[in-house]
Amino acid sequence: MSGRTFAPRDTVDFIVVGSGAAGGVMARELAQAGLDVLVLEQGPRFTAADFKHDELAYWFNNELLNSPDDSPQTFRSTAQQQATRVGDFPALWYARMVGGSSNHFTANFWRFHEVDFRERSLLGTIPGTSFADWPIDYAEMEPYYTKVEWEVGVSGLAGASPFDPPRSKPYPMPPLPVKSSGVLLERGARKLGLHPFPAPMAIASVPYRGRPACAHCGFCIGFGCEMQAKSSTLYTMIPEAEATGRCEVRSESYVFRIETNERNRVTGVRYFDRDRREHFQKARAVVVCANGAESARLLLMSADARHPDGLANSSGLVGRNLMFNTYAEVHAVFEHELNEYKSVQVTRIVHDFYDSDPKRGFYGGGGLDSRIGPNPIAWSLFAPPPERSWGSGFKELLEAMPRAMVVATHGTSLPLESNRVDLDPELKDAWGLPAMRVTYKDHPDDLAMSRFLQDRAVEIMQAAGAQRVWRGPVTDAVGSPHLLGTCRMGDDPQSSVVDRHHRTHDVRNLFVCDGSSFVTSGRGQPTMTIQALAFRAGEHIARFAKQGEI
């Protein structure tokens, strides 16, 4: 790794907190614009050679995640309940390392559709929710979606989906080879008059910008890519940021406080290094890209006498309107082998149910995709129905695994002020800082849409000729890796935390850009939109810096 090194006495132009999907893009955009950038990342820096095909370590021992051992969380469904400490697996989880969750994600890279940005205008209010339009529309986002596809690297087939929004360029790489699950999803869906299409994936299908093509090892979801084919910012944006000579990525640096002065300007951040020594780094401006859970927590932890409710929180909305995206599964077993453990998780998608339809009687929309879920241990533990969860019936299902597939549903989560991230009043993390408290309960429409999508998935698998089809549970979510909405974007300082350029309404030289900026949840697969927002924000923030408007 190259790049530059800053001293604590240096006042850097920008500190970017977090190096994941958003932080990596932000660092590159600011550094390439000629600004000095220090990225502070709480996790370690791995290389491709450090990643392993060890399902136990990554899926069950949290080796890549924010582990509840040192970063505990508490959870409750409603504010009336006492939150209890989450056990072996975090409620809100992310990969804690340089590149963040862009390392361990599945790499589904749908663009949002035009409706995602203006559903409130199209559908009207939904009582009891904070359902709202975004301050920006799809047309404004389109160039940045294209930028993600070409500069981060996305494989796909432009024009394949009749539902795709307009695009200015095709994908830079062809779609990844279809798997048997994709063929079967396509077969069943086409029989029903639906329009399945090749999945856009942030995984190189051919050698791209110095990275090799995918080797189809199958270890995508939950794993770091050993081959550098997954377009993680660890392999794409971060090295390009460092190559400018104006960016330092300082790993194992846990930012816990943003400092402001009497003029209400950010002066820098406090962080712990790997030996838990405290440092203060000065900066002209700070961009928080710590993800939709930690960005809100950091602002809340930065409370002081001038900001008793947390920094940039005059609206009271920091941490609120937490959204996940619903997720449910339908399992199917076919006559012949699929061998779904091979290659990328998803190769075909159905978007026929993307738009909300008032005729259904509830708000919501979503997508379906074909996948296994995902590796042998997880499938064995989570896929079998209760009556086949052990004994000879269980073993029979295990032996059917090569013939099994999953259709996953991905749907909307309505924004509710009651769903939130805040600071637990008692529990502390291993650094003595307030633990994250999560309050979350799905809106009834979220679950209704999830069941609707599940019904469609059952029909598709039956139409495809499955021998056996069964449903996974649809229940209130108790956690997610999709961390959205907690510093929502808007024009009105009363009802949003950041403006349309991701500048906080309250503090002129403080910006927040990641999943927390989302106004609505979309239908799933938020990383594409997180990165498009980061490209757009990076361009505007760099312009502000050059024009002396920070």
Add this chain to the structure above:
Amino acid sequence: MNKNETSRRQFLRATGGMLGATWIGTHWPALVAAAEHAHQVASGAVEQTLGILSPTQARDVEAVAAQIVPSGDTPGAREAGVVYFIDHVHAGPYAARAAEFLAGLADFQADFATRNPGVTSFADLPDGAQLAYLKGIETTPFFGTMKFLTVLGLLALPSYGGNAGKLGWKLVGFVDQHAWTPPFGHYDRDYPGFVPYPKEQRS
């Protein structure tokens, strides 16, 4: 980490870090071969000896695991050495949970003794009686833990102590290989290619 594993990591670190991605692209087959070889080394079996469990405890643990994934025409939890996994992880990654696991096991054995006077241990029951007994306790936390550990012991890397001879992976049809080429399964073999939708269907 053994010597071969160390050299594998050094090799991959060199290719990934110093030589760069372009080199990886050009030398792809060699890299795959190296990774495959190394993976086999990394997933090699460990010795089947008991550290934490007494022989009596191990017999009961193995008997419960063998009801969760029974033997038969194909190997089950017993043949895959799940009991050794359960023993080894409680001295390794799950050391912090060892006391809790052993306490749960002790309760299980004590309950069994109370309800089955005259039978020395669960493992001594005939197969059908074992199954019936476990059906009566399948909602207990200890049984849940045993289910979890049995699946892990069947399917985790053999280096954790279970999945002996990769029997677990064979059972579920999983092959640990670092690279595959299409076709991956039966249904994608003769896929004709994606047929675009007629223009008039497009919104």
